[in-house]
Amino acid sequence: MTQRQLLHSQNSLLSWYVTDARSELPWRKTSNIYHIYLSEVMLQQTQVSRVEAEYYPRFLKIFPTLESLSKASLDEVFSLWSGLGYYRRAKNLHATAQLCPDGLPNTSAELEKLPGIxxxxxxxxxxxxxxxxxxxxxxxxxxxxxxxxxxxDVKDKELWVLADNYLNLKSATEHNLALMDLGAMICTPKNPKCDICPLITGCIGKENPALYYKKKKITYVDKELHHAICIEDNAIAMVKSKEGMYKDMLELPSLEAHKHEDTCLxxxxxxxxxxxxxxxxxxxxDLGEDITWVALDSIAxxxxSSLTQKAFAMYEKSVA
Ligand code: SF4
Incomplete structure (x- = not known):
C-alpha cells in the first residue's frame, strides 16, 4: 500500500468515526483514567449495552474513585459485580486500586505490572x-x-505490528476508537457490510473477508455440580469458595449427590x-461444614455468582 493510499484510508476512517461511531458511550466522554480503566475491565467479556446501562453507572455511584474502591472490602466489590461473571476481573480491579489509590501509572510498561492488566x-x-x-x-x-x-492465520505479534504501522499519529485515539467501532458495527464476524465500509477502497481482503477471520474454537467441558440449600431461622447456609473462578465468593455448599437423591429440587x-x-x-x-449464614433478605x-442466584431462585420457586 502506498503512503497516499494509507493516508486516504486513515482519513476515510476518521470521517466515518465523526459521523457514525459510538461517541456517546459514557466512558468516551470522560477523561477520568479510572473510569476508562473500569469500562475496559467490564467490557472484556460483557456486552456494551449491559455495561453502559447497568454495571458501569452502578459501580461508579458506589466507588467513584480509585481511592474509594481501595477502601472497600472484596465482598462489597463482588456484590456489585454480581451477574457480570468472570469475578477474577473484580478481584484484580480491587487489587489494582489498593496498589494505586492515587492514580494509575501512565506508561504501558508500568500498567502491565498491575494485576489483570x-x-x-x-x-x-x-x-x-x-x-x-x-x-x-x-x-x-x-x-x-x-x-x-x-x-x-495472523499471529498476535504481527497484528500489533500492523496496528503500529497503520496508526494515524495525528489522531491516534480517534483512530483506535474508529477501528474498534468499525469492527463492531461494519466489519463484523459474519456478513461484514463492505458496501458501506469507509475502508473499502484500500481493503485487500474485501473479496473474501471470511478467509481472514476465523473464530477461535472453544473446547467445552461438561461438568456436573451438586449444591445444597439449607435454611435455618430465615438464613441460608453458604461457604466461602477457596479456589477456582469463584475464589473468595460465597457459594452454596457442595455435597455428595448419592446421599441426597430424595431431596433434589x-x-x-x-x-x-x-x-x-x-x-x-x-x-x-444439618450441614457439617464451615458455614456462613446469610440472611435471606440480604441475598440480593x-x-x-449468578450460578448461586439461579440455585436460590429454584429454591424460592419450590416454596412459593
Ligand atoms: S472486509 Fe469489508 S468491512 Fe472489513 S475492512 Fe474490508 S471492506 Fe471493510
Whole structure:
C-alpha cells in the first residue's frame, strides 16, 4: 500500500468515526483514567449495552474513585459485580486500586505490572485515557486489520505490528476508537457490510473477508455440580469458595449427590468460561461444614455468582 493510499484510508476512517461511531458511550466522554480503566475491565467479556446501562453507572455511584474502591472490602466489590461473571476481573480491579489509590501509572510498561492488566488494557488506558499515540488491538480491531491487509492465520505479534504501522499519529485515539467501532458495527464476524465500509477502497481482503477471520474454537467441558440449600431461622447456609473462578465468593455448599437423591429440587444448566455445567440443587438439613449464614433478605446484596442466584431462585420457586 502506498503512503497516499494509507493516508486516504486513515482519513476515510476518521470521517466515518465523526459521523457514525459510538461517541456517546459514557466512558468516551470522560477523561477520568479510572473510569476508562473500569469500562475496559467490564467490557472484556460483557456486552456494551449491559455495561453502559447497568454495571458501569452502578459501580461508579458506589466507588467513584480509585481511592474509594481501595477502601472497600472484596465482598462489597463482588456484590456489585454480581451477574457480570468472570469475578477474577473484580478481584484484580480491587487489587489494582489498593496498589494505586492515587492514580494509575501512565506508561504501558508500568500498567502491565498491575494485576489483570495485559497489553490490550494497558494500551487502551494509554490511548483512550492519557491520549498517547499508541496502537490498540482488541478482537474487533484484529479482525479489521487481518481483513484490510489480507492476512491469513495472523499471529498476535504481527497484528500489533500492523496496528503500529497503520496508526494515524495525528489522531491516534480517534483512530483506535474508529477501528474498534468499525469492527463492531461494519466489519463484523459474519456478513461484514463492505458496501458501506469507509475502508473499502484500500481493503485487500474485501473479496473474501471470511478467509481472514476465523473464530477461535472453544473446547467445552461438561461438568456436573451438586449444591445444597439449607435454611435455618430465615438464613441460608453458604461457604466461602477457596479456589477456582469463584475464589473468595460465597457459594452454596457442595455435597455428595448419592446421599441426597430424595431431596433434589431440580437441575439447571449454566455456562461459564469453557464449562457447560449441569447443576443439581438439593434441600438438606444439618450441614457439617464451615458455614456462613446469610440472611435471606440480604441475598440480593451478597457476594454471590449468578450460578448461586439461579440455585436460590429454584429454591424460592419450590416454596412459593
Ligand atoms: S471492506 Fe469489508 S472486509 Fe474490508 S475492512 Fe471493510 S468491512 Fe472489513
Amino acid at each position: 495485559g497489553r490490550y488494557t494497558a494500551s487502551a488506558i494509554c490511548s483512550f485515557g492519557y491520549k498517547q499515540s499508541v496502537s490498540v488491538v482488541d478482537t474487533n480491531i484484529a479482525r479489521v486489520l487481518a481483513r484490510f491487509f489480507a492476512k491469513v 431440580g437441575t439447571f444448566k449454566h455456562s461459564v468460561t469453557h464449562f457447560r455445567l449441569k447443576v443439581f440443587v438439593y434441600l438438606v438439613e 446484596s451478597a457476594p454471590i
